Amino acid sequence: MNKSDQDNYFMSMSIKEALKGEDNVFPNPRVGCVIVKDGNVVSTGFHEKFGSPHAEVMAIKNLNRDIVDATLYVTLEPCNHHGKTPPCTSIINSGQIKRVVIGSSDPNSDIQNGIAALQDKGIDVEVGVNEDRARSINPRFFTYHEKKRPYIILKYAATLDGFLAEPDGKSKWITSSKSRESVQLLRSTCDAILVGRHTVEKDDPNLTSHGIGKDPIKIILDPSNKLSKEYSAIDENTIHFTSELISNSPKENIDIVLNKLFKMNIQSLLVEGGAVTLTHFIKSDMFDEIHAYYAPKLLGKGKTIFNGKKGISELLNLSIVNTEIFDNDIKITYKRD
């Protein structure tokens, strides 16, 4: 292997390490690290959970012999600040580590330039190896820090002919109980969940994970202040956006809401409808994934998914990243390119 192939290979291995962190590291990103000496892996590490040591620290700690002139591969730029743990840059020393290969730089401005700190210590640093894959393991983290808004997932459950509900709004239940359980699981992985006023009025959803995991913070858009406080969706932690906070301009409202959620450190937002709310997010081009459920039913008439108007040559730039079957419903997960 030449040096570039070798770098890609060990970065792939670091990415695999990072994935072991699963969802436990939030709000931190998943990070993996591999230390290599003369072409052999001498140690590995990953960030296990929020508050625990970072991947680089684990890998250095896991070294079972003294080494010099090793190369450290890490999926994300090492941090250079005191947070829950000391800065990683202080633990990486040029006596042991001659070269650091980084998948992606850190978009979080709080990290205070880890790359420069390593270079100041006389360490060779290379950034951007296998970068797309290194970034792809933390889509919510990168979107949050780079776009200054939460990562947005639109979710809907429709019939084969694209209806979310009967004409009078009845939607209980389009999909099977297994599909709905999978939605509860999805909720448990999101920091916040948002619905519009009509959905609360019609369905009064509880918007929780039903005990599967943590519950997202509930966000309700109600620009004309029509909701009383008697709904399951509204509890003491719900953020109820009324005319005090938002206007009658849907586009503006989305910006206001996303900005507030960003300031609350909310990295991921699940938008569960209804049609009006989904349409505002689609029209504003504010979404990163669509989770589409289709039940094997036809309605002929009803509430549509998208209240706007587009032509068949207008692309949404969606790629299918996953499909799952729940009884005879299908869930298709799309990601924006």
Add this chain to the structure above:
Amino acid sequence: MNKSDQDNYFMSMSIKEALKGEDNVFPNPRVGCVIVKDGNVVSTGFHEKFGSPHAEVMAIKNLNRDIVDATLYVTLEPCNHHGKTPPCTSIINSGQIKRVVIGSSDPNSDIQNGIAALQDKGIDVEVGVNEDRARSINPRFFTYHEKKRPYIILKYAATLDGFLAEPDGKSKWITSSKSRESVQLLRSTCDAILVGRHTVEKDDPNLTSHGIGKDPIKIILDPSNKLSKEYSAIDENTIHFTSELISNSPKENIDIVLNKLFKMNIQSLLVEGGAVTLTHFIKSDMFDEIHAYYAPKLLGKGKTIFNGKKGISELLNLSIVNTEIFDNDIKITYKRD
């Protein structure tokens, strides 16, 4: 293994043999056969293509030693008539074969009671072992003979919000070229293809397999005689149903068309739309599969899949039997339970 487990096991093996016939045996069904002596398979056979020897004949021919008191497993009742080949019942003799185990009886009345013919020769016959699976390898054949109509596949290509075309009827192209190629392959496996008059007027589709395989016979519904002869869909072999043959009652028309196709020995019919035609077939409850393509697009407005009206508790009894991805389109294949 007890006798029943053993019978199921060797019937499964016969079904695997049958599948080797693929689509080459049409209009015959796929049939497989295994001959077993003292718990060991001593020969196998399958129906390879239309006009070639049947599975039982192949299995007997493939025996490489003299046997007595063997059991012959066959997925379908052996034939008892002279067709392209001599009757199978005349080749199965009680000297060699003591017992015949049959997956499913033959719904084709032309076969003239193969079971009784075997019993008359003193052979023990058992019918209905692993019957559902034995039938499932020939859905078109069984539907054709039992329901006296072709097996009906409804196919549509829609946006995520369930539109087949823009409001003015423009549908070129909702789906990707790879999706459309897969439709051409599907056409090559069907005996006939049907569209309504509007689809011909709007799209003038050629309705062929584009050279991938054989072309289905084209069927066009035009009850008000509005189509001139200048369309690609209309050639010398097209069956153009005009007011001479059909009326203004869609339900009656479907019966007339299916009856005519049955008499023409057409075992499978692909219905490619448009919405009016699909709706008539759905309302008449005349379909066995739905092949649904969804492209990652939204229109908001346009031609719908189903022009009727149903409630969310009305089930179509569809099971997902396959999903395929073509670029970022998804094809979902549903079969009726």
